[in-house]
Amino acid sequence: MVEVTIDKRVNRSNHVEKKWLWAYLLHNLTCKKPFESDFLAIVPHSDSRVQEIALRSHLYRCLIDNFTDQMGSKRYPSILLVREDAPQAVRQIDAVVSFRNLVALSCVIYGRQQSIAGPNVWGTLYTDYFDFYPTTVSEDGTSARTLSPAWDSFGYPREIRGQTSPGLPSTESLGSIEADEQLLQFLMEAWADLYAGSKRFESEGTALFRSLQVAYLAAAMPISNERSIHDYGTKVALWVSAFEILAHPAARGGTGKADFERVKDLLEKKSWSKNELRECKYSVTFRGKTFNVNLIVSLYWDLYRARNDFLHGNPVSFDSLFPFNDVSRPPLPGFAPLIYKAALMGYLQQLGFQLEEPEPDMLTMPLPNPAFDRAVARALKRMPFERAILTAIQHPT
Numbered sequence: 001m002v003e004v005t006i007d008k009r010v011n012r013s014n015h016v017e018k019k020w021l022w023a024y025l026l027h028n029l030t031c032k033k034p035f036e037s038d039f040l041a042i043v044p045h046s047d048s049r050v051q052e053i054a055l056r057s058h059l060y061r062c063l064i065d066n067f068t069d070q071m072g073s074k075r076y077p078s079i080l081l082v083r084e085d086a087p088q089a090v091r092q093i094d095a096v097v098s099f100r101n102l103v104a105l106s107c108v109i110y111g112r113q114q115s116i117a118g119p120n121v122w123g124t125l126y127t128d129y130f131d132f133y134p135t136t137v138s139e140d141g142t143s144a145r146t147l148s149p150a151w152d153s154f155g156y157p158r159e160i161r162g163q164t165s166p167g168l169p170s171t172e173s174l175g176s177i178e179a180d181e182q183l184l185q186f187l188m189e190a191w192a193d194l195y196a197g198s199k200r201f202e203s204e205g206t207a208l209f210r211s212l213q214v215a216y217l218a219a220a221m222p223i224s225n226e227r228s229i230h231d232y233g234t235k236v237a238l239w240v241s242a243f244e245i246l247a248h249p250a251a252r253g254g255t256g257k258a259d260f261e262r263v264k265d266l267l268e269k270k271s272w273s274k275n276e277l278r279e280c281k282y283s284v285t286f287r288g289k290t291f292n293v294n295l296i297v298s299l300y301w302d303l304y305r306a307r308n309d310f311l312h313g314n315p316v317s318f319d320s321l322f323p324f325n326d327v328s329r330p331p332l333p334g335f336a337p338l339i340y341k342a343a344l345m346g347y348l349q350q351l352g353f354q355l356e357e358p359e360p361d362m363l364t365m366p367l368p369n370p371a372f373d374r375a376v377a378r379a380l381k382r383m384p385f386e387r388a389i390l391t392a393i394q395h396p397t
Contacts, residue, residue, distance in 0.1 A: 018083050018084065018085065019083070019084040019085075020041065020049040020081040020082065020083055020084065021053075021081060021082050021083070021084055022053055022060065022079065022081065022082075022136075022137070023040075023079075023080045023081060023082045023096060024079070024080040024096070024100075024132040024133070024136070025063055025077050025078075025079055025080075025132070025133040025135075025136070025162075026042065026077055026078040026079065026080060026100075026129070026130055026131070026132065026133070027067060027075075027077045027131070027133040027162055027163075027164055027165075028077075028128060028129045028130075028131060028164050028165050028168050028171075029042075029077065029078040029124075029129045029130055029171055029177070030044070030045075030075065030076045030077065030078060030170065030171045030172050030177075031043070031044050031078045031171070031177045032044060032176055032177065033176075034047060035103045035179065035184070037099065037188055037191065037192060038083070038192065038196065039082065039083045039086035039087070039090045039196060040080065040081070040082055040083070040086070040090065040095075040096065040099045041080070041081045041083075042078055042079070042080050042081075042100070042103055043078060043079055043080075043081060044076070044078055045064050045065075045076045045077055045078065045079065046076075047079070049081055050064060050079050050081070056141065057137060057141030058141070059137045059141055059142070059143075059144055059157070059160060060137055060141060062159055062160035062161070063077075063133075063135070063136075063137065063160055063162065064077070064079070066159065066160060066161045066162060067161075067162045067163065067164060068161075068162075068163055068164075069163065069164050069166070069170065070163060070164075070166045073170075075164050075170060077133070077162075077164075080096070080099075080100065080132075082096070086196075087195075087196050089195050089196065090195050090196050092195075094209075095191075095195040097213065098191055098194075098195070098209040098212065098213070099191055100130055100132070101127075101130075101209070101212040101213060101215070101216045102184070102187040102188065102191055102209075102212060103130065103179065103184070104124075104127045104129070104130035104216060104219075105127070105187075105212055105215055105216065105219065105337070105340075106179035106180045106183050106184040106187065107123060107124045107129075107130075107177055107178065107179045107180075108124055108125060108126065108127055108219050108337050109180050109183065109337045109338065109340070109341045110123055110178050110179055110180040111123030111124045111125045111174075111178075112125060112334060112337045112338055112388065113180075113338055113341075113384050113385045113387075113388040114384060114388075116330050116334050116335070116338070116388045116391055121174055122174060122175045123174055123175060123176075123177060123178055124171065124174065124177060126168070126219060126220055126221045127216045127217075127219040127220050128165060128167075128168055128220050128221050129168060129171060129177075130216075131165075133162065134146050134147055134148045135160065135162070142156060143155065143156050144156075144157055144160060167221060167223060168221075180341065180385075183341060183344060183345070186348050186353045187208075187212075187344075187348075189353070190205055190208055190348065190351070190353075191205075191209070193205060194206065194208075194209065201351050203250075203251060203252065203253055204251055204252060204347075204350075204351055206251075207245055207246065207248065207250070207251030208246065208251075208344075208347065210245050211242045211243075211245040211246045212242075214238055214241050214242040214245060215238075215239070215242040215337075215340055217238050218235050218236075218238035218239040218241075218242055218336065219235075219336075219337060220235075222234070222235045222333065229316065229317075229318060229321070230310065232321050232331070232333055233306065233307075233309075233310030233311075233316060233320075233321070234310065235333050235336075236303055236306045236307050236310065236321070236332060236333060236336065237307045237310055237311050239303060239307075239333075239336040239339075239340065240303055240304055240307040242340060243258075243263045243266075243300065243303075243339075243340065243343055244258035244259075244262070244263060245258070246263075246266060246343055246344070246347050247262035247263045247265070247266045247343070248262070249262070252350070259286075260284075260286045260300075260301065260304050261286060261287075261289075263300060263304075263343065264284075264291065264293065264297050264300070266343050266346045266347060267296050267297050267300060267339070267342050267343055267346060268293075268294070268297065268346070269345075269346030269349055269350065270296065270342040270343075270345050270346045270349075272294075272296075272386065273386065274386050274390070276295065276390055276393070277294060277295055277296065277386060277389060277390070278294060279294060279295075280292040280293055280294050281294075282294070282295065282297070282298035282301075284297070284298065284301045286301075295389060295390075295392065295393065296339055296342050296389060298323075299323055299332070299335055299339055299389075299392055300339050302322075302323050302324070302332055303332055303335075303336060303339065305320075306320050306321060306332060321333065323335065323392045323393075324392075329391070329392055330391055330392070335389070335392060338385065338388055338389055341385065
């Protein structure tokens, strides 16, 4: 595996607190608060740890302060930092990318559930916001290197002036960048166990973060062919691959292969508070077997069928990209992150994460009662996710 190159010269002082080092610039993302683990963090440009690095190298200061959009408006990128005493496994590129991916997908899922039924976008809808900038600075702070599959460039520039991706609006115009808190918490725990802990579920954790890598690609903007129908169909196919990696029996030491039925079983582990999401009133026929399934499985079935059509050369049409082939509904690529959240929660539940507390009977509780307040708070947090899923069957206004 490739090890992340980090600047060991910067951020050295006599302070007692832990020292943090530069790893990557996220040029499209302007976050207001950090996303932190014990050893890795994605932080705003104004974070004191970033500003200390900037004081020690003019080129780092350029990367932090000289970004604009295509029209010359100032942009403020975020930075991924590595703690100086991080274990060797955490410094490996797989660990760093997995951390970035879990943050990115938690934010995209939250943004989708807040935006899918509304007139405005709230938060990040695409993982492109979390892409790494390919130019970085050498350990001694005097040279810069740009590394990509296309080329490897090295030099001693006096200035670095970067630009954000022109197809993305500033995150400052999208409200605060928020993550699905519960999902983020449990993915962080799984990441820490796999890369810096006891590896209680090494095989399952490896499959989880492999799935997140594919989901990161699936959640990127569908723009390579100028938003043709096949751009969207390819993203649908990547989403189905991310599901199948999670559901594959090899993830838990088994044999066989992943298919629709395996993913169905995984999705059915997710519990719902609303009857409309629990009811198994949709019919699906797979390999000669008919299943009565709930809404989330039915939506995945639509994804699965669309994947098969687009990748196998079957006839496709615009309505193939919509639930129930109904173009008046929000499109399937918008639902895919929400269906994926249900799969992730089912998967994490298999690993022993207690995702939801049993709901007490609120009608019988004497008031005031802290348990009643907690139950109400949990219900309010679940509502945006469940409401977002239900837009698939609600009549458009």
